[in-house]
Amino acid sequence: MNPLEILRFALKGLVANKLRSALTTLGILIGVAAVILLVAVGEGSSQSITQNIQRLGANTLTISSSTTGGGGFPGGGAGRSNSGPRTQARQLTLADAKALTDRAQLPSVTTVSPIVTASSATATFEGASHSIAQLVGTYPSYFEAANKPVAQGQYFVNADVSAARKIVVIGRTVAENLFGAQDPIGKAVTISGVPFTVVGVLKESGSSGMQDADDVAIAPLPAVQQSLTGFGSLSQILVQATSAEAATTAQAEITAVLNQLHGIPATGTADFRILNQATLQETVSAATGTFTVLLGAVAAISLLVGGIGITNIMLVTVTERTREIGIRKAIGAPRGAILGQFLLEATLLSLVGGLSGVAIAVIGAQFTIAGIEPVIVPSSIVLALGVSVGIGLFFGSYPANRAAKLRPIQALRHE
Amino acid sequence: MSHPVLRVENLVKEYGEGDATVRALRGVTLDVEKGDYVAIMGASGSGKSTLMNILGCLDVPSAGRYLIDGVDVGDLGEHQLAVLRNRKIGFVFQSFNLIPRMSALANVELPLTYGGVGSAARRERALAALEQVGLSDRVHHDPNQLSGGQQQRVAVARALVTAPAMLLADEPTGNLDTSSTRDVLDIFDRLSVSGRTIVIITHEDDVAAHAKRVIRLVDGRIIEDRRQSPVDGPPPRTSEADRPQATVVGRPPTTSEADRPLAPVDGSPPRTSEAVL
Numbered sequence: 200m201n202p203l204e205i206l207r208f209a210l211k212g213l214v215a216n217k218l219r220s221a222l223t224t225l226g227i228l229i230g231v232a233a234v235i236l237l238v239a240v241g242e243g244s245s246q247s248i249t250q251n252i253q254r255l256g257a258n259t260l261t262i263s264s265s266t267t268g269g270g271g272f273p274g275g276g277a278g279r280s281n282s283g284p285r286t287q288a289r290q291l292t293l294a295d296a297k298a299l300t301d302r303a304q305l306p307s308v309t310t311v312s313p314i315v316t317a318s319s320a321t322a323t324f325e326g327a328s329h330s331i332a333q334l335v336g337t338y339p340s341y342f343e344a345a346n347k348p349v350a351q352g353q354y355f356v357n358a359d360v361s362a363a364r365k366i367v368v369i370g371r372t373v374a375e376n377l378f379g380a381q382d383p384i385g386k387a388v389t390i391s392g393v394p395f396t397v398v399g400v401l402k403e404s405g406s407s408g409m410q411d412a413d414d415v416a417i418a419p420l421p422a423v424q425q426s427l428t429g430f431g432s433l434s435q436i437l438v439q440a441t442s443a444e445a446a447t448t449a450q451a452e453i454t455a456v457l458n459q460l461h462g463i464p465a466t467g468t469a470d471f472r473i474l475n476q477a478t479l480q481e482t483v484s485a486a487t488g489t490f491t492v493l494l495g496a497v498a499a500i501s502l503l504v505g506g507i508g509i510t511n512i513m514l515v516t517v518t519e520r521t522r523e524i525g526i527r528k529a530i531g532a533p534r535g536a537i538l539g540q541f542l543l544e545a546t547l548l549s550l551v552g553g554l555s556g557v558a559i560a561v562i563g564a565q566f567t568i569a570g571i572e573p574v575i576v577p578s579s580i581v582l583a584l585g586v587s588v589g590i591g592l593f594f595g596s597y598p599a600n601r602a603a604k605l606r607p608i609q610a611l612r613h614e
Numbered sequence: 615m616s617h618p619v620l621r622v623e624n625l626v627k628e629y630g631e632g633d634a635t636v637r638a639l640r641g642v643t644l645d646v647e648k649g650d651y652v653a654i655m656g657a658s659g660s661g662k663s664t665l666m667n668i669l670g671c672l673d674v675p676s677a678g679r680y681l682i683d684g685v686d687v688g689d690l691g692e693h694q695l696a697v698l699r700n701r702k703i704g705f706v707f708q709s710f711n712l713i714p715r716m717s718a719l720a721n722v723e724l725p726l727t728y729g730g731v732g733s734a735a736r737r738e739r740a741l742a743a744l745e746q747v748g749l750s751d752r753v754h755h756d757p758n759q760l761s762g763g764q765q766q767r768v769a770v771a772r773a774l775v776t777a778p779a780m781l782l783a784d785e786p787t788g789n790l791d792t793s794s795t796r797d798v799l800d801i802f803d804r805l806s807v808s809g810r811t812i813v814i815i816t817h818e819d820d821v822a823a824h825a826k827r828v829i830r831l832v833d834g835r836i837i838e839d840r841r842q843s844p845v846d847g848p849p850p851r852t853s854e855a856d857r858p859q860a861t862v863v864g865r866p867p868t869t870s871e872a873d874r875p876l877a878p879v880d881g882s883p884p885r886t887s888e889a890v891l
């Protein structure tokens with residue numbers, strides 16, 4: 200018989216029990232929408248974290264001194280005897296930074312920014328006072344490497360560094376606390392008793408986590424050393440690689456140069472540490488990936504529950520209509536037609552539920568959920584829809600098959 | 615020689631197992647010729663419905679053979695059986711068995727739908743069948759909006775609509791009042807006149823009086839097989855279709871003819887002498 204007729208019977212069967220059909224559809228709808236939305240939220244948060252990291256620049260490497268390496272470590276004993284008396288890990292110096300600018304030895308490195316930091320430097324301006332969370336003394340290349348563009352005013356340049364000019368670029372928080380509504384450009388502030396002239400204000404980067412990234416001031420390296428930290432060691436060296444892919448190569452090149460400079464043998468433990476943004480990013484992506492999988496699993500369970508709902512409804516429907524099945528068989532309905540009708544009913548339920556679930560998820564993904572902008576993963580749509588229809592077919596086939604197999608008289612006698 | 619429409623040989627049907635076994639049929643052998651009109655009678659529990667369900671291919675016997683037009687039904691597959699039920703057999707149930715929430719028309723169309731008839735032809739034939747049972751004005755009513763007699767007539771229309779070779783009816787008038795019973799029996803008489811093979815189960819002698827042949831079952835065995843009129847003739851009541859009315863009107867009880875309408879009182883049908891085999 201005509202498949203269209205079977206479809207007609209299936210539709211009639213569903214319409215005959217509107218509320219039940221609607222509730223079953225709702226179960227699948229929630230399951231499918233949950234899968235798609237939760238995966239989208241996971242993906243969205245993962246992407247936003249990745250973007251946050253990328254804001255630092257995926258191609259940057261941060262070198263800091265390590266207290267565990269070098270002379271303080273037994274493994275470093277051989278190194279000590281080779282390179283003369285050394286009882287402590289060597290601090291990073293400007294000489295180290297200079298050595299890293301050698302293009303011949305370090306072809307993967309573009310810029311090198313030595314950094315000294317002074318924390319909790321107190322800045323005052325006309326009676327207003329603010330403790331700057333982080334005062335950075337560095338080279339102009341830092342602005343690009345650390346991704347801190349100036350929004351207002353200007354950067355300082357290499358000439359300012361050579362002249363150790365007392366000028367400063369301040370973050371938004373500092374600007375607001377010291378100057379309020381006034382224009383800070385050109386104003387003189389006193390930082391730990393030393394007068395600095397404000398030349399620029401950084402673009403607001405928004406607070407990331409607990410630290411206020413805008414509570415910062417950046418000045419030329421020698422100016423900070425002269426007035427605040429002294430000409431000792433560096434806190435960090437920020438290195439920019441030619442590209443994110445070259446970061447690992449750059450890391451190897453830096454290690455080689457610094458090992459040589461610090462007199463550390465190939466087998467020894469380095470007295471410095473290199474933090475690779477690319478590696479960090481991979482680690483974080485892996486973590487957020489796990490998070491997404493977890494969300495997906497929770498949602499998948501709700502989809503499964505929806506599927507059990509379909510099975511249940513189909514069982515009830517088939518049992519309830521066993522007499523009708525008997526009548527249909529008695530007047531010559533072939534088994535395929537009966538099976539087709541009930542399978543189609545189950546499939547329609549799950550398909551309608553699944554499609555509306557997709558629609559709701561797509562609409563829901565337009566809104567920000569818990570501060571995260573969901574990003575829909577197309578494969579999750581395909582998967583959720585596929586699973587929901589699969590569930591309809593699989594779980595619907597059991598009761599349908601059972602019904603279709605009955606002898607007419609068995610079905611007719613059913614109470 | 616042509617095959618009988620129906621042939622059962624040594625049919626046995628047992629329900630249950632072990633001590634609880636019920637032997638509903640204990641070796642029934644029966645031939646029904648084309649065009650015959652058979653009434654099956656017997657006490658409650660004598661196996662009438664069991665036999666009928668097997669004849670309608672709704673159930674399978676425990677032992678014995680069943681042939682339709684010379685074809686052994688036991689050899690047929692599931693799909694062939696479905697086709698057989700659809701094309702050759704029209705079954706009328708005692709309890710109507712219409713599908714709820716489907717109009718009379720849709721119910722009657724259903725066998726044609728399963729038979730693969732196109733929708734226009736289906737509608738036409740279903741309407742014709744409903745007209746035949748006098749329900750042209752009720753085609754769009756659902757079963758629960760119809761009286762019992764009307765529902766039974768819809769069920770008859772559904773059984774007729776595929777023009778099956780035989781019509782099987784299990785107590786088609788069991789739930790009906792006298793006038794509805796007469797409606798349904800009139801339809802059967804007309805079908806018999808037009809050459810359709812009919813087997814009905816009944817408890818009522820009045821109903822059995824319409825048949826050309828009466829079979830009596832006791833405890834799953836045929837104990838009486840009596841012919842009331844020839845296979846190729848009209849059913850016994852058609853020629854005197856107006857007799858009940860005549861009785862009401864009051865025919866003068868003068869001649870021996872007058873005894874004939876009263877004859878069924880003692881349970882023996884008219885024309886007994888000619889019909890006994």
Ligand SMILES: Nc1ncnc2c1ncn2[C@@H]1O[C@H](COP(=O)(O)OP(=O)(O)OP(=O)(O)O)[C@@H](O)[C@H]1O
Pocket residue numbers: 629630636637638656657658659660661662663664665
């Ligand atoms: N599904 C069944 N399981 C067990 N026993 C059954 C079943 N169907 C019928 N029987 C038994 O088989 C016997 C014959 O039943 P059947 O229904 O054929 O009687 P019947 O002649 O149609 O009776 P009635 O005139 O009351 O309808 C009865 O004893 C009944 O109890």
Ligand SMILES: [Mg+2]
Pocket residue numbers: 662663664
């Ligand atoms: Mg019965």
